[in-house]
Amino acid sequence: MLSNVHSKKRLQLFLGLIIGIVFGFFLQKGGVTKYDIILGQLLLTDFTVLKIMLSAVITGMIGIHLLKYLGLVQLHIKPGSIGTSLIGGIIFGIGFATLGYCPGTLSGAIGQGSLDALYGGLVGILIGTGVFAAIYPRIEKTLLQIGSFGELTIPDVLRVNPWMVVAMVSIVLIALLFVVEKLGL
Amino acid sequence: MEWLMMKQWSPYIVGIGIGILSWFSFLISDKPIGCSTAFTRTSGMIERLFSGKRVLEKNYYVRFPPIVDWEWMLVVGVIIGSFISAKLSGQFHMQWIPDTWSSTFGSALITRWLIALFGGVIIGFGARWAGGCTSGHGISGTLQLAVSSWLAVICFFVSGIITAMVIYKIIP
Numbered sequence: 001m002l003s004n005v006h007s008k009k010r011l012q013l014f015l016g017l018i019i020g021i022v023f024g025f026f027l028q029k030g031g032v033t034k035y036d037i038i039l040g041q042l043l044l045t046d047f048t049v050l051k052i053m054l055s056a057v058i059t060g061m062i063g064i065h066l067l068k069y070l071g072l073v074q075l076h077i078k079p080g081s082i083g084t085s086l087i088g089g090i091i092f093g094i095g096f097a098t099l100g101y102c103p104g105t106l107s108g109a110i111g112q113g114s115l116d117a118l119y120g121g122l123v124g125i126l127i128g129t130g131v132f133a134a135i136y137p138r139i140e141k142t143l144l145q146i147g148s149f150g151e152l153t154i155p156d157v158l159r160v161n162p163w164m165v166v167a168m169v170s171i172v173l174i175a176l177l178f179v180v181e182k183l184g185l
Numbered sequence: 186m187e188w189l190m191m192k193q194w195s196p197y198i199v200g201i202g203i204g205i206l207s208w209f210s211f212l213i214s215d216k217p218i219g220c221s222t223a224f225t226r227t228s229g230m231i232e233r234l235f236s237g238k239r240v241l242e243k244n245y246y247v248r249f250p251p252i253v254d255w256e257w258m259l260v261v262g263v264i265i266g267s268f269i270s271a272k273l274s275g276q277f278h279m280q281w282i283p284d285t286w287s288s289t290f291g292s293a294l295i296t297r298w299l300i301a302l303f304g305g306v307i308i309g310f311g312a313r314w315a316g317g318c319t320s321g322h323g324i325s326g327t328l329q330l331a332v333s334s335w336l337a338v339i340c341f342f343v344s345g346i347i348t349a350m351v352i353y354k355i356i357p
Contacts (some may be wrong), residue, residue, distance in 0.1 A: 006215045015214050016255035020262020022206055023218060027263065028270035029191070030199035035283035042342075042349035051196035052203065053323060059204025060328035064211055073211040078316050078326055080333020088315025089337040093344020095308025097352060099301055100283065102319035102341075103312055104220040106305075107260050111267030113279045116301040124305015129221070130228040131306070132313040133245035140244065144314075152332040165330055 001072060024108050033108030035100035035116070042097050047185040054173045065166050075153075082147030099124065192274045207325060216255055217329070219321030221312040223260040226251045228309075245313075289353060315340075 005011065030052050031037045040046025067073040096102055099121050101109050106125065109117035154169075155162040188194075203218075210218050229251025233240045240246055271277035282297050290296060312318040315337045317326060323341065326334020350356045 001215065002213060005213055012214055012255050013253070013258045016216075016258035017262040017265075019206060019210050019214065019218065020259035021266035021269070022262075023203065023259065024263035024266025024268075025270045026199050026202050026206070026266075028267040028276075029194040029274075030196055031193045033267050033271075036285040039283075039285050039349055039353075042345045043353060043355065044346065048196050052200040053319075055197045055200025056203040056207070056324050057328045059201045060207040060324065061204075061330070063204065063208040064328055067208060067212060073208075074215070075329050076215075076217050076325075077329055077331045078322065078333045080316065080331070080336065082336075084314065084316050085333050085336035086340055088311050088313075089340025090311075090344040092308055092311030092315050092318070092337075093341045093346075094348045095304050095306070095311050096319075096341060096345040097304075097348035099304025099308050100286075102220075102308065102323075103224055104260075104263060104318060104320040107220065107263040108267035111264040111269075112271035113277050114283070115279055115281045116283065116297050120298045120301025121305040121308075124302040124307075125224045125309035125312075126228045126231065126305075128306040128309025128311075129225040129313050130232060132310045133225065133228065133232075133243055136243075136245040149332060154330040154332060154335070157332060162330065169330070 001074070023104070024111060027105055027108040028112055033101075033105050033112055033114070035109070035114070038100050038102075038105065039097070047180050050180065051177065054177055058170050058173050061166055061169065065162055077151040077153055079148075079151045081145055081149060083143050083145060087143065095128070190273050190275075192276060203324065204328070207328060210325075214255060217321065217325030218259065219256055219317060219325055220260050220263070221309075221318040221321060222249050223254075223257040224309055225249050225313055226254065226257055 027033050031048055032052060037046055037048050041049035064073060068075060099106070101117055101121055103125060106117045106121045110122065155165045158165065207218055210216055226249055229240055229246045233251055241250065268277065281294050282292050286297055315322065317334065317337060319341060322334040322337040327338055
């Protein structure tokens with residue numbers, strides 16, 4: 001691994017900025033910085049978001065597992081629980097549809113001049129994360145721990161070689177994209 | 186260079202591009218792409234302006250100190266990158282009300298502002314509760330085959346689809 005590069009703090013801040021610029025450029029070119037396209041996905045009339053996400057996941061998954069096999073990267077699995085992913089995920093979805101942007105695409109929307117994202121969404125997200133920080137001590141050891149499973153991966157659960165899962169997930173997601181295209185969505 | 190000025194690229198080109206970008210993110214920064222902790226940190230910075238250093242002792246800010254880090258810079262980069270893309274294609278313009286919104290709810294600025302603000306509070310709160318957003322869980326977590334991320338992203342979309350259909354009165 002490029003440990004000497006990873007430990008240079010200032011360089012890393014710069015690299016974060018560069019990766020962000022490329023990411024933002026892609027998001028805007030993909031159209032997902034627009035409220036209309038995100039709501040189109042949630043109303044199931046426009047499948048741009050799904051197409052972008054699934055092709056990113058397939059490409060990313062194969063590459064990251066190959067780089068890991070070569071010893072060039074390590075995984076960063078978020079630990080989780082039913083309490084965090086299920087309850088948090090449902091709350092997130094309600095906000096996602098109401099706001100019409102997620103934190104990343106909201107940042108992109110601000111860059112393209114969407115004022116509802118800047119004055120509404122951004123201010124709201126800052127309040128929401130602040131409120132969460134305030135109540136965190138009260139739920140940290142209770143609600144967030146329900147059904148805790150730690151840093152678990154799908155290959156761990158199935159007790160198979162990660163490549164088996166990479167192959168299966170790739171096939172299923174590519175098939176799903178074919179169906180979406182076939183249906184003209 | 187005409188392709189840089191195009192309004193929209195194929196979603197597959199964009200998706201593959203983001204996938205390749207994630208390789209570089211792991212390789213050169215040892216970090217998955219994510220966005221929502223940057224908002225937590227900014228919120229902590231603002232809180233610090235009002236209530237001083239004791240903010241740093243809050244449990245959550247001990248975990249995510251209110252400082253400028255890699256992911257914070259990434260979010261700044263997203264704003265810049267989107268601005269560049271929009272400028273190149275002539276799509277940059279100040280707009281308060283999205284078209285889909287105004288065609289159903291009219292063009293009253295205050296309504297859209299309040300709903301966006303409310304939605305922002307909920308998604309910010311939910312993103313931190315879930316421990317990630319559409320980037321951190323939805324792309325970076327799922328591509329690593331993390332159970333927490335697959336579960337979260339399924340909930341994001343199921344809940345998002347139901348909510349959107351209620352808002353747009355497709356389901357009662």
